[in-house]
Amino acid sequence: MKYYVALSLLVFNFFLTFSQSDDQPSVWSYEAIKVSETEFDIVISGDIYDGWHIYSQFTDENGSMPSELTFEKEGEDYTLQGKASESKTYREYSDIFEVEETFFKNKAVFTQRIELLKPDLKQIEVNLFYQICKEVCIPKEEVFYISLTGEAAVVVDKNVDDRSKELSAALILDLKNKDLLASGGADSVDVKTSLWTIFGLGFLGGLIALLTPCVFPMIPLTVSFFTKQSGTKSKGIINALLYGFFIVLIYLLLSLPFHLFDSVDSQILNTIATNVWLNVGFFVIFIFFAFSFFGYYELTLPSSWANKMDSASSKVGGGIGIFFMAVTLAIVSFSCTGPILGGLLGSTALADGDVATNLTAGMLGFGVALALPFALFALFPAWLNSLPKSGGWMTTVKVALGFFELALAFKFLSNADLVANWGIFKREIFIGIWVVLFVLLTLYLFGIFRFPHDGPKQKMSLGRKISAALSAAFAVYLILGLVKVTDLKLLSGFPPPAFYSVMETESDCPLGIDCFKDFEEGLAYAKKANKPILLDFTGWACVNCRKMEENVWSESDIYPILKEEYVLISLYIDDRKELPEAEQFDFKYESGRVKTIKTIGEKWGTFQTLNFNAASQPYYVVLSPDLEVLNAAVQYTDKDTYREWLKKGISSFRKLTHLKE
Template structure:
């Protein structure tokens, strides 16, 4: 079972077909290198507008191309020498999985070197397992191939036994009613969200003691040192542009790394040691904000930049002034940038999201210098520097520490250590929230805090918000329906990762079936419609749908009382019982080995619905007739409720 799938948003389309469409055609060749060594050459012809994925993908992105061999032959008749090599590929942003992936267009060649151990062997059987996608949908498929060591090779025209024929037929649902419903369109997501987060981070950085006092000093310098007010305004605007440019430039090296190896950025979200590293770094930043030590770049850097800005006039001098600001303010901006870096690179957007975040951050820092230069009278409205700036730093320290535990939680989930179960994680946040509340009320102090004579309105207001957040977290410690903290969905560990023993392993404790035949029988007995829930154990968007949408009272009650849920886990790698394993013969005459539960349900999904995206929901009656259009990642609970109600209405009619 793969860990967290890196796709946070899946585009898909539904085709009116009842047999899997062949998007990739495979042929084989054999190249003799010596009496005992051969090259097995796989050649794939890929349909226009579709692409086939590389063998070498980020660990938890999507399904790579893989080659398997007959277990009775491998190690006895021949052995593999190294890994299969592949022809020139493309690494680019994939619209389906919203991340940089490596894939092939038009055609691909894979070459596996082998050594013959049995001189009598004439043929080698292999299975190519792969996923192919266009811009909207995917298929997951496999094909049994034959390599002849006597000079001929061909795609096997499969024959299967009677058991396989019977079990293959059961996968064909013969779904009807496709002509009644329109195809669903899903909008692409953008990087605007990370830009806004970066912008907010920049606004917070402005309120730190390293940056805030620089605003009136720098603006006064430009307005007074220039020969005229117009030139001073231009210089101040240029200064702001250079601040923005510097932070954008900081993200460019990550694009270089991304182009060399996208795995460097895209595997961070599930890399245990990198998550632990981020935990330690953010904790280190947090205690810096608390005032126990300062994180600064070498003083010589700032001195050199300051000297350069004084000695060099014009545009270049202003650029060095902006660079000086970035260096001397690092002790306050560094921790915020560190959080932005970690948050961007542990999402699926990689370097591009980092650039968007840095752009937002730089823009927020640059705007005040430009605006106050344009309207210098506004400087009179700025609050005076004082102890409140240190308060901002300490508050940021608590937020950094809370964020740090998110990364430690990622590592814990991947390794299943059980250290940060959901209730433990929420408990830590409650403790940090109480600590922040006590600080705001003046009950605890840190090294750089002065005497607190009275509580300001802003301090009291923020303390109330913190107290409200702590109260909101408390139900998360319980084993009740209120433990689902929907506003934080996807941030704490998932609901099943709990200290409590759950009565049901179905989402939200709903009744569900994990076998289609059992679910259909229950639906007939209870006279209810079926909701096929194509899901995955490690599907992030599936959990978001369950915790944020299914948990809505009217949707929850509708699913519980009026539907039979059949949850089919397409990433379940548990092997089927031997008498349930079979070979599925496809329309092109090749075979797919159905060995695991996931193989079975993934094949059923692509065969009947020509889609390989999760979550994926289908409403059916007992005769396998559609009751509404198929649905996917629909976060609008009203729209999802209407979709369910329409299906129920059609069932009753």
């Protein structure tokens, strides 16, 4: 467990260092209401998106962080009359902090009365620090410049020069018909990885863990213990079911730390997928896991932990004793389950949605699969006779898992290479590495070579022969993709894109379509060619972006539309290549926060958020050359929906052109 906790802390340290979000789940307004010649009520109001909440100033100090108002130059220009009052709040008990917390839903209003010390004071500056939460909590800071005279307040620029202001202004588009972007319906699709899919991945991981030598032999021993030591059959069944429940609970609790870090960003998944050093870190960790499965060392927890848990289960007895037995199983089996849990963490990092929720769903699936046989065999003990005997086949399972861990490791290294533009792991090299891995797995399964912990060589079983054949078939499939006999659509999103190649390619755009990677250049060409714009917010490490390009864009009735009817502008949000020094600048948000734009990805990420209030990829928008929005925005979707969406954009453009003529 200590290795898993260390991994969790390592991941969160990266999260806390690199996470940033410009998504705004709340919108703020403010006003100064004159009460007398020297008194004003400062009213700050926030509209909160459905499902989100903001903590009160008066929430229990032992719980989540309260909101905090700071009035600049208070005591110098004016004084505060008491504490700021609040609009309606709600109270709810927190199981995490074990206190009642006070928070706002839908609307938050702070009202603070001030008394002027300087009668000619024209405006004041107020800072609001708060947490806004929905499964994860995002710390926010807003800066308000509030006029006391009715005239426009003067925003105080903080280290933002004229050049930065000019470059910042250039990011903001004068979009027409902008409301159409989020019109909903069939035109606006946001498909995220289903929690059931994540649960299924966890369940599959748990089933695989059952077949390992750390877990499989425990099934008959544990079930026999409950059925023989419980006195009656019914009590034995109840104890075994309780044992299974505690197994599920333990693995579910392992995801809890991912919900407790209040400063985790709402866009953390994108950070995981695109941060160079975090991906390199995952690569190293998965290599470490793989070689433990190969038998070169074991990931074992201190034996004293297992001994203490086992001793506690004997002394305490009852339900608590059974809980300690479940903890003992988790500790003893860690050398086999730890790397699989690491793989589960990696899978949730590559999926869409909230990482903490995804991980909880995955852990739940893992725990259910691991606990299921203990419950089923307790209910039907005769089934124990049908279980295969423990033996060398379990070692084979571990080695096969080691090769899969290696394959996943190189996916993370490929992500780092793509985002950082190293140009090392191009498509052919990545596929070549996978070919080598699955050829080696095939040779191992056929008994050509062995690992340190393999037992005596035995006659190949039918299952091993089938597994070897499947591995060989997959290696052949990869080789056919390497020589471009097939397009590897089954692996869409995992290998680097086709244009990221060691071969000289005519285009560095998807499928060889002419594209622009700078918005202004693409816009100028669209005006010249009088064609609509397909604005493609994408990412080098975006799996769903590759799936759209390779499975949807490549369709025979979609590809010609993209190539001939639209001007494609692809903006890579995770591109870590630095902008020329003359193009780097400081961008100041309305809140007063200043963000330095140094990389291409930072520029286009800010551009996407400012103009389209979105931060996910893929994200597609169709515009006219005059910046008229032609259709609702669309995200990851199916080919039929995307085809009709493209056609509707063209139809809207033609109608618009006809009206102007």
